[in-house]
Amino acid sequence: MPTFRELWDGIAPIGRGANGYLRYALTEPELVLRDWFRNQAARRDMPVTDDGNGNLFAWWGDPWAHDAVLTGSHFDSVPHGGAYDGPLGIVSGFLAVDRLREQGYAPTKPIAIVAFVDEEGGRFGLPCLGSRLLTGAIEPERAAALRDVDGVTFGEALGDLPAGLLPGLDRRISALVELHIEQGRALAVPVGVASAIWPHGRWRFDFTGHGDHAGTTKMSDRRDPMLTYAYTVLAANKEARLAGAHATMARVEVEPNATNAIPSVVRSWLDARAEDNATLSAVVDAVVKRATERAGRDGTELTVTPESQSPEVDFDTSLADRLADLLGGVPILPTSAGHDAGVLSAHVPTAMLFVRNPTGISHSPAEHADEQDCLSGIDALAKVLRDLT
């Protein structure tokens, strides 16, 4: 059986550039990773099924017999992302199966390793697209119409209208365990168990002003939407700090984006997260209020459009407690990152295992977990799969 290092080094070059990974859903690097997934499954005599939504499943046992236990994650990355966010969960899944087989273990329920499509929303803009489709959280027609930056729709990339909700979801799946690199410098031991996912969302801010010559237009004649945007960036940061929440405006599109032209439009996205829904709403409301007031002073206009909102996820408490005990009393901790496991948790008992991230850095080429901690994660995952089946 291959070692972690062998599998990991095998996929490391795929989609890696000078400045991190570009593994967008259903683009060349991610398609190569999907081929790798099929090859790994074939080597283990695990049949692969596709749910018609772009999610792949490699089966130890009878595909979609009742009460399957799922593990896995996603291959896609954010733009210029790291190696671990997503792929670690899939690689660990295959290696946990290897370990159980070496032990001569015979599961009483089917085990499937899953690769969800476009978890980051890096290509089609909506995070957890595959798990949302699988659970019926988004209509197939709406998902099919989502476009990437080149205008290609998800339906075109998939080659079909997505299948949507998996019939008999809650009978077919008895549990999902997603293993993932930890992302908040919140885990001081190799492995932990998730308690909850903070509620979070994305809001699009369209700041509209008056395109004009940057050299000649008097300051008092300007309606510069970049000013309103800049003020909003700082306001979002301040409001989040005051509330103990997280808020970021990290993506911006400017028209025309020329050195000597006052923009006509600045578009940005607020990513906001908080411990509970009330805090999140309060932060977003405060940012919108302050941005709107500033727009009034700048002579610009602001439209805010919620693009995705994920309510608070509390993972199955008894399952989390049981797994933490099983693993020798490891910590149970919340996360502010969204995950496919969060989407599934509304339908089936769901848990997450976190692997320590010494710097906390994620969504960056510097994202890293030590090999020894990854091996501990695989051990833990094998124990958990054994316990659940």
Add this chain to the structure above:
Amino acid sequence: MPTFRELWDGIAPIGRGANGYLRYALTEPELVLRDWFRNQAARRDMPVTDDGNGNLFAWWGDPWAHDAVLTGSHFDSVPHGGAYDGPLGIVSGFLAVDRLREQGYAPTKPIAIVAFVDEEGGRFGLPCLGSRLLTGAIEPERAAALRDVDGVTFGEALGDLPAGLLPGLDRRISALVELHIEQGRALAVPVGVASAIWPHGRWRFDFTGHGDHAGTTKMSDRRDPMLTYAYTVLAANKEARLAGAHATMARVEVEPNATNAIPSVVRSWLDARAEDNATLSAVVDAVVKRATERAGRDGTELTVTPESQSPEVDFDTSLADRLADLLGGVPILPTSAGHDAGVLSAHVPTAMLFVRNPTGISHSPAEHADEQDCLSGIDALAKVLRDLT
């Protein structure tokens, strides 16, 4: 002879999109406009010469005989720019020649209509590239190495190393008159004469931080360069207002520019202009100082690189006075926009005619001059060319 409306409507569709003009130097639309230039010259039996720098000249009289009088402007636009900035000066040049010929006028000096290359710097980043080359203000090797966003160099686009300084420039050219749409809502009558161009420049600001997950990274752990950028946008605006100058940060590039990833790098350009060099330096110094202080607080780093600096231009005062008198006492006014005429003014007597712009809007699809004012501009230009030859 064609009317203004006929010529104007003939070029209006070239490079026009749903959201303004994209007429970048030596790209398809600008090459079509160059063909149009050659055709207009041919119809008037005006031979066309090229100075080896990408600048075109249509001659009434002997090309490069001594003491030529030049008029003209440029075809290229800023991204999503307007119809008038540049092309109005070239179209008016041809129509002024038509008018003088109808009058049976025989100039004693050669008259040339010139189309300068990449005045806006919209493609290769350095404004007034053609006039800088012609006057030796930039080395041909450095100009040849400038790259557009696709990595194509100016040398490749031109098909050769630029020729650089025109030998005998000050003997060959006795005067240049550039007609241009006014851009600051500063002209209440159809036509005016330029007194000066404010000193101005572009400075690149590279804000470097720490790429990380926007959802999970604690606010206190962040080194977010977008915050430093946002603060600098507002600081530049404030410093310019206090000094009676103009400052704008209208172009921004973000890595990775993803909704859920704190940027590792934010890059922007400061466009700053002021009435005199001392004020300009004071504004830029103040912006850099405040940005650097903020970078210290944000845990980010800032590098500032001057990309182009144009000193104050005082157009030939006696020429301006004479032309204003000739045109019946029209106003003499400064501008804060750079022009090829400003670059030439260091070498030959140079003047500019401005045509009224009722809203002052420029570098925008909404840029506009009334037809009647354009006709007044052509009349004025014909009078001026007659006076100078």
